[in-house]
Amino acid sequence: MKWSKAFIPTVKEDPSDAEVVSHKLMVRAGLMRKLAAGAYSYLPLGYRTLRKIEQIIRREMEAVGALELHMPVIQPGELWERTGRLKAYGPVLMNFTDRHGRRVVLGPTHEEVITTLVADNISSYKQLPLNLYQIQTKFRDEYRPRFGVLRTREFLMKDAYSFHLTIEDLKVTYEKMYQAYCRIFDRCGLDYVIVEAESGPIGGESSHEFMVPTEAGEDTLVRCSCGYAANLERATAATPKTEPKESPKDLRQVHTPGATTIDELTKMLNTPAEQLIKTLVLVGDGKPLAALVRGDHELNEAKLAHAAGVSNVQMADAQTIEKLTGAAVGFAGPVGLSDLPIIADKAVQGMVNAATGANKTDYHLLGVNPGRDFTPSTVADIRLAAPGDRCAKCNGELKFSKGIEVGHVFQPGAKYSDALGAQVLNEKGKNQPVLMGTYGIGLNRIMAAAIETRADEQGIIWPMSIAPFQVILVQLGQSDQVLATAEKLYEDLTARGCEVLWDDRDARPGVKFNDADLIGIPLRITIGEKALAKGNVELKPRTEKQPQLLEPAAAVDTVMRLINS
């Protein structure tokens, strides 16, 4: 492709609305342009990379026996009601009403559609396992699209769904897909870590996320040198050892006017936050419950829901809290709160002479001792891990960092089959629900993550595998000799299957070199009078400083060797 015939609108300055490196560079290198918040056009150069990522994914999916299909973006809202996800996704679901007054959902994912498909067309265990995937645009009306292409309202996703008779068989495919994902991200040149994850609205127990560590990421990774890795929602920390410094004292009520926050309370009582018990009133599946965490800890609602055996929890409103505790918000405490299930974090269990709310406006209790003054109905890990925490497995120091989620694998099992009636006859002629695994990859995020983690001050540095072109020919000047050499190189390389971008523009060398670096093509061949006087051209990988002088034919051989290595 000649640059003069291409559409590669590079720009010198960072776009004013871009914050992260990948966003800036994708715009500057002419890969994409924004249409509206969370909606981007991919220009020819950017689309080439996206298609290369697609091809890598297709190869690896085929290698593990997944079959490509294509499902509708528009989906009946009724299907989403049946699985309860109309509510679970809430306003994130893009939807509209059609001319007949029916609710239509723009698919954010396709569990409902594929399960219906399988329910209607698979009836025997002999047809299992089955593994289907598609690569398609998904729609999610995000609260806040941001960071360029990292969180958008419309994005390209590879979504796969596998179906099984037994949990063992599901695990076999899950493992295969997990390995295939590793190969995909390896081939895309990403450094990634795999973390244990929460399943969120997809559902299911075991779940892993593929994360690319970078400051630009939105997700928080919690890792330990022993190999433990989880995302923040899932991470478990060792329960801090509290060595009782004093013997239990008597309960004492103190006047604490207006102290409704941990901060105010630590000042007023002159007590460290770790001596306080935070009592939170929540509603789980419509029923109120109390959650207890140490004052310096944060509640993890997903863990709480799990411990309480409910599908989700949310903070109770002020009215409910006042009714249940008999006090204004900020003065709740576990002592005497006998009507509610009390779920205490493990770290609360060993506390001695803690301070809590007194269930009386403007009063707190001192000398509170779990076991003596109140008894939790459940003790579990219900808090968020925090910097400074130790690893639950090896007691090493937990490290916190940011990452971009590029892939996620789940095992929802029978969740959708039960809701949508996907059953098969087993060997004994009895109906049983099909078990499901689901697997997702964000293609745009792969692209952004590759840029984010590999760029330098000059611009993008593509890995060979997903570079829009493998080689850029930089032609300096328009002399007959230069032109003829460029032409020959272009033909020879193209004939050998190499993807070449030929910068034939009548521009100054600096402009061309800077653009070449900006768009990040892995190999650059410079054709100029200087080297050509001795019959040479210059070959320089994007990552190297100094070029190598070679005769054109040798340059072609070297390029092909570098591409195939």
Add this chain to the structure above:
RNA sequence: CGGAGCGUAGCUCAGCUUGGCUAGAGCGCUGCGUUCGGGACGCAGAGGUCGGAGGUUCAAAUCCUCUCGCUCCGACCA
């Protein structure tokens, strides 16, 4: 949805506080010339409903009200 900020040429921005003359700069773009190995220079040009609507005023990019869009922080989420 709460908090903050920003909308002026294709892009990046100045001008707004304290209303006033033909609305500016750099980059990019067009033409001509000189240049040509890491974002050249000269000359001549094209390009603007100052986000939109309403209001105040003799007069609005500038002040007021409403509205739309974008960005960041938070909440929430994959």
